[in-house]
Amino acid sequence: MIKIVGIGPRREDMTIMAFKALEEAEVVIGYGGYTKQIKDLLEGKKVISLGMGQEVDRAELAIDYSRKGCRVVVISSGDPGVYGMANVLHQVMGKYSEIEIEVIPGVSAVNYSAALLGAPLHDFAVISLSDILTPLSEIERKIRAAVEADFVIAFYNPRSKRRTKPFQEALKILRKVRNPETSVGIVKTHENSSSVSIVSLDALKEEEVDMNTTLIVGNTFTYVDSDKMVTPRGYVLPHSTHPLACEFYEKYVSGEGNKGSNISCEYYPCHNHPQNCTFCYCPFYPCGDPSTGGRWIKEKKVWSCEGCNWIHQDDTVECIEAKLPKLLEKLEDLQDNKKELLKLRRECIYLTK
Amino acid sequence: MIKIVGIGPRREDMTIMAFKALEEAEVVIGYGGYTKQIKDLLEGKKVISLGMGQEVDRAELAIDYSRKGCRVVVISSGDPGVYGMANVLHQVMGKYSEIEIEVIPGVSAVNYSAALLGAPLHDFAVISLSDILTPLSEIERKIRAAVEADFVIAFYNPRSKRRTKPFQEALKILRKVRNPETSVGIVKTHENSSSVSIVSLDALKEEEVDMNTTLIVGNTFTYVDSDKMVTPRGYVLPHSTHPLACEFYEKYVSGEGNKGSNISCEYYPCHNHPQNCTFCYCPFYPCGDPSTGGRWIKEKKVWSCEGCNWIHQDDTVECIEAKLPKLLEKLEDLQDNKKELLKLRRECIYLTK
Numbered sequence: 248m249i250k251i252v253g254i255g256p257r258r259e260d261m262t263i264m265a266f267k268a269l270e271e272a273e274v275v276i277g278y279g280g281y282t283k284q285i286k287d288l289l290e291g292k293k294v295i296s297l298g299m300g301q302e303v304d305r306a307e308l309a310i311d312y313s314r315k316g317c318r319v320v321v322i323s324s325g326d327p328g329v330y331g332m333a334n335v336l337h338q339v340m341g342k343y344s345e346i347e348i349e350v351i352p353g354v355s356a357v358n359y360s361a362a363l364l365g366a367p368l369h370d371f372a373v374i375s376l377s378d379i380l381t382p383l384s385e386i387e388r389k390i391r392a393a394v395e396a397d398f399v400i401a402f403y404n405p406r407s408k409r410r411t412k413p414f415q416e417a418l419k420i421l422r423k424v425r426n427p428e429t430s431v432g433i434v435k436t437h438e439n440s441s442s443v444s445i446v447s448l449d450a451l452k453e454e455e456v457d458m459n460t461t462l463i464v465g466n467t468f469t470y471v472d473s474d475k476m477v478t479p480r481g482y483v484l485p486h487s488t489h490p491l492a493c494e495f496y497e498k499y500v501s502g503e504g505n506k507g508s509n510i511s512c513e514y515y516p517c518h519n520h521p522q523n524c525t526f527c528y529c530p531f532y533p534c535g536d537p538s539t540g541g542r543w544i545k546e547k548k549v550w551s552c553e554g555c556n557w558i559h560q561d562d563t564v565e566c567i568e569a570k571l572p573k574l575l576e577k578l579e580d581l582q583d584n585k586k587e588l589l590k591l592r593r594e595c596i597y598l599t600k
Numbered sequence: 601m602i603k604i605v606g607i608g609p610r611r612e613d614m615t616i617m618a619f620k621a622l623e624e625a626e627v628v629i630g631y632g633g634y635t636k637q638i639k640d641l642l643e644g645k646k647v648i649s650l651g652m653g654q655e656v657d658r659a660e661l662a663i664d665y666s667r668k669g670c671r672v673v674v675i676s677s678g679d680p681g682v683y684g685m686a687n688v689l690h691q692v693m694g695k696y697s698e699i700e701i702e703v704i705p706g707v708s709a710v711n712y713s714a715a716l717l718g719a720p721l722h723d724f725a726v727i728s729l730s731d732i733l734t735p736l737s738e739i740e741r742k743i744r745a746a747v748e749a750d751f752v753i754a755f756y757n758p759r760s761k762r763r764t765k766p767f768q769e770a771l772k773i774l775r776k777v778r779n780p781e782t783s784v785g786i787v788k789t790h791e792n793s794s795s796v797s798i799v800s801l802d803a804l805k806e807e808e809v810d811m812n813t814t815l816i817v818g819n820t821f822t823y824v825d826s827d828k829m830v831t832p833r834g835y836v837l838p839h840s841t842h843p844l845a846c847e848f849y850e851k852y853v854s855g856e857g858n859k860g861s862n863i864s865c866e867y868y869p870c871h872n873h874p875q876n877c878t879f880c881y882c883p884f885y886p887c888g889d890p891s892t893g894g895r896w897i898k899e900k901k902v903w904s905c906e907g908c909n910w911i912h913q914d915d916t917v918e919c920i921e922a923k924l925p926k927l928l929e930k931l932e933d934l935q936d937n938k939k940e941l942l943k944l945r946r947e948c949i950y951l952t953k
Binding site: 253257258260263264303327328330334337339340341342343346348350351352354358359361362363365367369370372375379382384385386388391392393395397398478479480482484535536537545546548590591593594 | 606608610611612613614615616617620655656679680681682683686687688689690691692693694695696697699701703704705706707708711712714715716718719720721722723724725726727728731732733734735737738739741742744745746748749750751825826828830831832833834835836837838888889890895896898899901939942943944946947950
């Protein structure tokens with residue numbers, strides 16, 4: 248039996264199952280850096296450390312020892328199923344009959360890095376920028392698809408001293424499509440410590456990124472608050488509708504609302520001239536999502552839209568009005584249909600931001 | 601301090617850090633199903649179980665207890681950063697100042713399911729099919745992008761009794777673009793046990809999929825061997841070139857090779873008529889990748905191309921010849937340039953298969 252064990256990024260991230268498999272192992276095979284990392288767990292075992300690039304040799308050795316009747320563990324950092332030893336062992340296994348393999352999953356770099364950054368993930372794509380085995384055209388195709396569809400993207404193996412082109416291409420594609428303000432989380436791991444930083448896409452420096460870095464690029468909704476990178480999922484935050492908003496939407500649903508700029512209003516322009524005042528009060532209030540410029544006034548727990556101009560753009564209003572009549576037939580729908588309203592907000596942000 | 605802890609899919613997948621956080625906790629907040637799952641670890645603690653849909657309430661409660669000075673743990677199954685409690689807590693945190701949150705990552709369903717299936721992951725996309733908070737248009741856009749770019753795709757929350765449309769749409773998009781033979785891994789988890797099956801895309805039945813299912817859809821290269829789902833990464837398998845292949849490529853590199861069908865050959869058609877014989881011997885042998893029809897003759901460790909017609913398609917030959925001259929200038933390049941040759945194979949499979 249061969250167990251392929253994920254030892255996680257840090258010792259504390261190792262699972263019970265990984266510890267147990269290592270405890271029971273007679274032979275442990277892995278990249279030298281990883282066997283060193285868990286040296287204290289390997290006393291009395293046969294330990295075989297092989298270098299980078301010797302993945303197939305590791306797999307053949309593991310099969311060899313297993314056929315001799317040994318309990319073999321092959322280790323990978325993080326999760327062995329994510330660019331780890333699981334794939335190569337399963338492929339080499341094809342030559343033989345009756346090889347038993349069990350994969351012990353682990354915490355992968357995307358999960359570890361996301362945890363350190365805050366909560367940057369929603370739907371996400373994981374892409375390795377190593378073009379050693381994968382053609383650059385394939386890597387570029389995947390980056391383009393993920394960037395255009397607005398996935399959060401985790402980049403593994405982004406850049407080595409000699410391998411710089413894939414990351415340059417990734418940056419080109421990202422900068423062409425995504426907003427320059429898009430948040431990028433940078434997590435660098437060295438032995439048992441990590442450094443974490445969050446920058447905007449336009450401030451991301453190539454030289455800051457190396458092979459020990461995992462990058463997480465946010466989507467359109469990702470924001471930074473109190474040094475944490477957060478991608479909101481769109482939960483409804485309970486709130487009672489303000490009497491003035493009630494008054495406004497009573498008129499709106501009866502078709503008596505104002506359209507376009509309301510220059511006669513004594514507060515015009517409350518944001519920037521020109522502004523579309525169709526939604527003088529925002530139908531999504533409080534979205535609780537700073538990605539369009541709003542923010543919490545901390546401790547007062549009041550959501551301030553002062554910094555958000557998005558609702559006053561013409562294209563935003565057009566996008567919202569195309570679907571709003573179905574969702575907002577009466578005043579109560581502002582509360583009762585809030586989930587659907589927030590989904591409409593998501594749709595229109597993607598189309599207009 | 602609030603710790604958001606991933607309890608993994610199974611008890612054995614829990615990390616040291618997760619155990620430690622639970623041990624130190626005074627108040628533990630979670631969805632009822634999850635607090636029940638770790639009941640034995642919660643003795644003597646204040647346990648607050650809330651239902652589905654009460655995510656914001658859980659977050660507010662956690663903040664409340666933490667401000668009272670309690671050590672609070674909020675639990676998520678799998679990894680809290682992947683459709684778990686990390687995002688909602690970080691969003692609700694925005695209302696308050698000086699809330700300290702730490703995320704303890706865990707093994708997420710994609711990693712756990714991949715481990716049970718074998719080694720199905722390469723570059724991958726994780727998409728939730730729940731349209732409760734995300735507009736269907738956004739989900740469809742992401743599926744389309746991931747399917748077209750040939751990502752391996754993990755679907756979370758694929759289908760509930762009432763929520764069936766997103767999965768139907770996903771199937772439609774998959775079947776329109778991907779080969780009907782594409783492997784799909786189905787992992788169903790119930791309490792502490794899981795059932796695993798692998799089907800082809802055209803045999804995937806809607807009713808087989810529920811909320812406790814994680815689906816992993818393979819890419820163009822994914823194959824099934826000994827009941828395991830494997831996506832090869834393209835490692836070079838050591839092999840000496842056969843003397844007849846040497847003879848063939850001596851001619852080929854000197855420009856004396858045969859082009860197109862070689863009807864005068866006594867073995868023609870060794871595969872199917874019509875066949876392009878330009879690469880009578882495959883320049884990628886042994887690719888060790890069954891996705892084009894080859895297979896290992898087990899224990900003899902001989903790679904058989906009998907079932908692979910791909911190299912004899914006209915479009916394949918055209919794709920390969922466009923780039924081969926640079927990679928194969930002399931016979932030795934068959935061995936020395938094998939990595940680059942296998943990358944060319946990947947490129948052409950995507951374009952022709």
